[in-house]
Amino acid sequence: MKNTVTNRKPAIKALFFDIDGTLVSFRSHTVPPSAVGAIRQAQEKGIRAFIATGRSAFQIPDLGGLHFDGYITQNGVYCITDTEEVILKNPVPQEDIEALLRYLDEKMLFPCSLMTGDEIAINYISPKVEALSKMVNVPLPQVKDLRKVAEKEVFQVNVYVNEEQEKVLMREVFVHCEPSRWNPLFADINAAGFSKRTGIDKFLEHYHFHPEETMAFGDGGNDIAMLKHVGIGVAMGNAMEEVKAVADYVTSPVDDDGIRNALQYCGII
Numbered sequence: 472m473k474n475t476v477t478n479r480k481p482a483i484k485a486l487f488f489d490i491d492g493t494l495v496s497f498r499s500h501t502v503p504p505s506a507v508g509a510i511r512q513a514q515e516k517g518i519r520a521f522i523a524t525g526r527s528a529f530q531i532p533d534l535g536g537l538h539f540d541g542y543i544t545q546n547g548v549y550c551i552t553d554t555e556e557v558i559l560k561n562p563v564p565q566e567d568i569e570a571l572l573r574y575l576d577e578k579m580l581f582p583c584s585l586m587t588g589d590e591i592a593i594n595y596i597s598p599k600v601e602a603l604s605k606m607v608n609v610p611l612p613q614v615k616d617l618r619k620v621a622e623k624e625v626f627q628v629n630v631y632v633n634e635e636q637e638k639v640l641m642r643e644v645f646v647h648c649e650p651s652r653w654n655p656l657f658a659d660i661n662a663a664g665f666s667k668r669t670g671i672d673k674f675l676e677h678y679h680f681h682p683e684e685t686m687a688f689g690d691g692g693n694d695i696a697m698l699k700h701v702g703i704g705v706a707m708g709n710a711m712e713e714v715k716a717v718a719d720y721v722t723s724p725v726d727d728d729g730i731r732n733a734l735q736y737c738g739i740i
Contacts, residue, residue, distance in 0.1 A: 500608040502535035506730035543670030562624040582631035628660040653691025667697040
């Protein structure tokens with residue numbers, strides 16, 4: 472396991488957890504009991520715990536009965552406290568949404584979902600969409616006319632395309648946005664300049680912590696920015712190789728007590 476954690480790190484006051492493949496197992500679709508117990512131990516010591524996910528807030532399931540102090544959702548563009556106070560929201564620029572709708576009509580049709588504050592709608596269901604829904608154990612998006620959905624604020628777009636097609640879309644459609652990818656089936660598209668890192672900064676400002684007093688856990692491409700930003704960035708043993716490369720510590724996989732092992736190794740519990 473990679474290890475650049477040193478004794479010079481200041482005391483950790485906040486923990487940030489990705490959900491899929493980090494806190495929640497792709498195999499069991501639950502939070503391992505070892506992770507639940509370890510996080511509770513940390514909270515008993517006064518350490519705050521937060522979620523940092525690409526999911527919408529309404530997609531977050533019960534996470535082993537754990538309480539979290541806040542939620543970074545949709546890759547950092549929509550952040551809420553445990554009392555449902557919205558402390559940050561930044562939608563995809565409307566001109567990029569309009570460009571997307573034109574592209575779908577005029578150039579290439581592909582599965583594409585729009586995530587607003589209260590729904591996820593898609594133009595059509597494909598095998599890729601079905602596979603992802605099954606993998607993360609969430610309902611299929613509702614098929615709708617995307618032009619109607621786009622009348623609301625859209626915080627994230629999910630495009631079910633390969634990496635080459637993604638590059639074309641970023642050049643021709645999403646000119647004010649940035650992509651992130653944690654699975655080969657699709658990419659998340661959000662407003663440029665926003666990521667889980669910016670969500671972390673918003674909560675640090677809210678609770679008066681410093682980045683070096685934080686620890687984050689992730690496994691996918693959309694976790695890289697936050698792992699590089701916090702005091703201790705932990706990649707799960709099942710993480711993508713590019714995620715492991717930027718982490719301070721690589722723990723065991725989610726199904727092999729990775730959360731607990733990292734918190735113990737780093738002296739948090």
